[in-house]
Amino acid sequence: xxxxxxxxKNLEHLGKSRLYFGLxxxxxxxxxxxxxxxxxxxxxxxxxxxxxxxxxxxxxFLNNTQGYEVTLNNSYHFTNRKVETIFKVGFxxxxxxxxxxxxxxxxxxxxxxGAAGLNYLVTEEINLSSYLEIExxxxxxxxxxxxxxxxxxxxxxxxxxxxxxxxxxxCLFSCAMTPISEVYILINPQYQVRLGLTYQITK
Numbered sequence: 001x002x003x004x005x006x007x008x009k010n011l012e013h014l015g016k017s018r019l020y021f022g023l024x025x026x027x028x029x030x031x032x033x034x035x036x037x038x039x040x041x042x043x044x045x046x047x048x049x050x051x052x053x054x055x056x057x058x059x060x061f062l063n064n065t066q067g068y069e070v071t072l073n074n075s076y077h078f079t080n081r082k083v084e085t086i087f088k089v090g091f092x093x094x095x096x097x098x099x100x101x102x103x104x105x106x107x108x109x110x111x112x113x114g115a116a117g118l119n120y121l122v123t124e125e126i127n128l129s130s131y132l133e134i135e136x137x138x139x140x141x142x143x144x145x146x147x148x149x150x151x152x153x154x155x156x157x158x159x160x161x162x163x164x165x166x167x168x169x170x171c172l173f174s175c176a177m178t179p180i181s182e183v184y185i186l187i188n189p190q191y192q193v194r195l196g197l198t199y200q201i202t203k
Contacts, residue, residue, distance in 0.1 A: 035076055037073075037077070040198070041197065041199075042069070043172070043194040044068055044195050044196060045067045045068060045194050047189040048189050050182075053186050059100060060098055062189065065189055066094065070090055073087070074087045083120055086115075086116070086118070088113070088114065088115040088131070089115075090113045090114075094109040095107075109188055112135065113133060114134050116132055117129055125162045126160070126161055127159070128160075129159075133154040137149050138150060149179040152188075153177050154176045155177055156172055156174040171193075171194070176191070
């Protein structure tokens with residue numbers, strides 16, 4: 001009889017332990033889930049910098065470089081903090097045109113983009129962010145390990161204004177840090193301004 005009572009008590013303790021563990025696990029997973037935000041963004045891009053470049057005794061003039069990008073954004077909130085980490089991946093397409101004494105030229109650039117940075121929550125509606133961005137410096141059909149300067153690194157500053165629970169307006173300034181030799185910034189200038197929208201998928 002004592003053995004039966006002991007086993008019954010052990011089973012009760014085991015059941016309670018499993019219940020407590022289950023509640024603890026649900027609490028942790030729901031807490032982690034609530035700390036992640038996923039959003040998508042679309043931006044119009046205008047690039048600018050040096051308007052003329054001398055290469056091989058020829059002066060080239062850039063008319064403009066502009067385009068768009070689409071990004072998937074993942075942010076992580078620190079509990080009771082106004083700072084969050086942000087990671088982005090996306091695709092960017094730029095269109096350029098220019099001329100020299102003997103020719104005119106135009107084309108497009110396709111970029112795979114990744115970014116990591118910090119976001120500061122100034123108010124419930126206004127956020128300020130800084131990112132380190134990386135993209136393929138050469139176009140995708142020229143991208144292989146035998147070529148130098150495969151990647152372009154940029155520093156970006158972004159402001160966001162929340163216009164509703166799901167939508168936000170963004171304005172971003174980006175400065176390429178490396179490589180910035182003239183052969184690259186002829187068609188993909190060093191500086192960019194981006195204007196766009198974000199849509200919150202999860203929160």
